Amino acid sequence: MSSQKTFVPTGHPRRVSLIGSTGSIGTQGLDVISKAPENFSVAALSGGYNLDLLAQQAVKFRPAIVGCASESTDDLASAIKRAAADASVTGYEPELVAGEGAATTIAGFSEADVVLNGITGAIGLAPTIAALEAGHLLALANKESLIIGGQVVKQIAAPGQISPVDSEHSALAQALRSGTPDEVAKLLVTASGGPFFGYTYDQLRDVTPAQALAHPTWDMGRMVTTNSATMVNKALEVIEAHLLFDVPLEKIEPVVHRQSIIHSMVEFIDGSVIAQASPPDMRLPIALGINWPHRVAGAATPCDFSKAASWAFEPLDEDVFFAVKLAKQAAAASGTHMAVYNAANEVAVDAFHEGQIQFTDIVETIECVLDNYTPINAELSVETVLETDRWARAHATKIVGSKA
Incomplete structure (x- = not known):
């Protein structure tokens, strides 16, 4: 780095x-x-x-x-x-x-x-x-x-x-050991799809906070679970993968995998795809993360291949769940656009759970704040990032307040 x-x-x-x-x-x-x-x-x-x-x-x-x-x-x-x-x-x-x-x-x-x-x-x-x-x-x-x-x-x-x-990035880190950086063709970041996979945009408008927190696989806190429902969490993971592994944004794709057994995959230039598989249990990536680069024996239970199982993969509908596309555009725009994206999302998620806005207003608020943002003309620094974060939170608060 x-x-x-x-x-x-x-x-x-x-x-x-x-x-x-x-x-x-x-x-x-x-x-x-x-x-x-x-x-x-x-x-x-x-x-x-x-x-x-x-x-x-x-x-x-x-x-x-x-x-x-x-x-x-x-x-x-x-x-x-x-x-x-x-x-x-x-x-x-x-x-x-x-x-x-x-x-x-x-x-x-x-x-x-x-x-x-x-x-x-x-x-x-x-x-x-x-x-x-x-x-x-x-x-x-x-x-x-x-x-x-x-x-x-x-x-x-x-x-x-x-x-x-994160289970996805842990999976990528493990799979990337199978080749050199110049042999990587694509990163495939898997997504559970959240509780609303298959919904139309109109159907998303009226979902409730309780529904948004009913994740089909993972037990997470309010913010992360809601982010999973909007696909903002997957958007953040795509950007994180870009930053962690220095792979261009255009070579990172989300893939919906409802079973949450394959945690992510790396496609190499020869056509080989290396996947990391395990039952959904955060103790495995946590153990590997704090013991990196060594594994911890017995950290989690492995897949049981003596039992029949089917794993399916589907494309993400980015017209309905456009948070990923929006994040890629923000990350490419400047070094502070993702600070705006994240801050606006945190404000909007809280507003949704407080009954101020609808579910679809969360990502729409992010988009609106980004549209109104002009990067600070200053050297990129922690202070610049924090100043940007404060501006975005204040702007997002005004937007959600106007909808209440």
């Missing part, structure tokens, strides 16, 4: 800091770590507002430092004291940090080897940068930080310093 020396991960056991430890990725990451103590230990934890769960995690794994999103460490300290008493643990008193910068502090903690960034949204950018600048291996589930940071993040990261945790 940069001209500096290729990043070489540490040996074992690896000390892991988890950002978003109380969320879906974080809890599964801790499950992976607990089952492979010879491979991993927990260096630090950062959670949101679920202090009871965070405290239980802290008491179980004994990290040296724990952070939370709350403004004060007092409630976290009390929660850890209660959890320690319940577990009959004495003498555990970690360093505590709280507030807006807690996750960034945890990501930069010097006693870690690996940072698993599992939070959702643009707020993951600062922790991503902190982890990279601290020289840690970054196991990245927070796709938004790479997407909005783009070249800024790539300039900070050494080659090999980012290991993908």
Whole structure:
């Protein structure tokens, strides 16, 4: 990713800091770590507002430092004291940090080897940068930080310093080992299709938040699940694949695969297609991400080929689900257009769940904000990205407010 020396991960056991430890990725990451103590230990934890769960995690794994999103460490300290008493643990008193910068502090903690960034949204950018600048291996589930940071993040990261945790990008990373970069013809990013595959655009208008959260395969948080329903999640993954693997946008295609067994594929110039297959279980890509480039024995259950099964692949209807096409256009336009795309989406998703706008208004809002955006005439930097993010959120808020 940069001209500096290729990043070489540490040996074992690896000390892991988890950002978003109380969320879906974080809890599964801790499950992976607990089952492979010879491979991993927990260096630090950062959670949101679920202090009871965070405290239980802290008491179980004994990290040296724990952070939370709350403004004060007092409630976290009390929660850890209660959890320690319940577990009959004495003498555990970690360093505590709280507030807006807690996750960034945890990501930069010097006693870690690996940072698993599992939070959702643009707020993951600062922790991503902190982890990279601290020289840690970054196991990245927070796709938004790479997407909005783009070249800024790539300039900070050494080659090999980012290991993908999204199942699709983990699959691509595995499949890409089958050839050299100049032998790659195409990346095929699979999509479950979400709960509305096969709908017409008119049918999408009246879907409810509850329907949008009824994903057929994965158990994810509100933002990611909604993004899967709109195909914004697949759009972000296409851009992430472009940035991670330096493959041109025109050579990256989404493919609908409802069974979610093939997690992505690489087509090579000789016509060979290499696919990575496993039952849908995020513990596999998490384990590989924090242990990259080595596998973790028993991380997940493999496919059972003693039973009959059929796997189907279908094209994505980009006239109905045009989020991917819109993202490719944005990524090609400037280094900050994807920051606009992501910010507008986050505002619109929240507005949809608050009953302010219809489902189809989510991607339409992204398109409208992009149409009204003129890139800042300044050097691309973290400050430029954040300023762009603030502008896009304010503009998107006005748009959704006019529809309420």
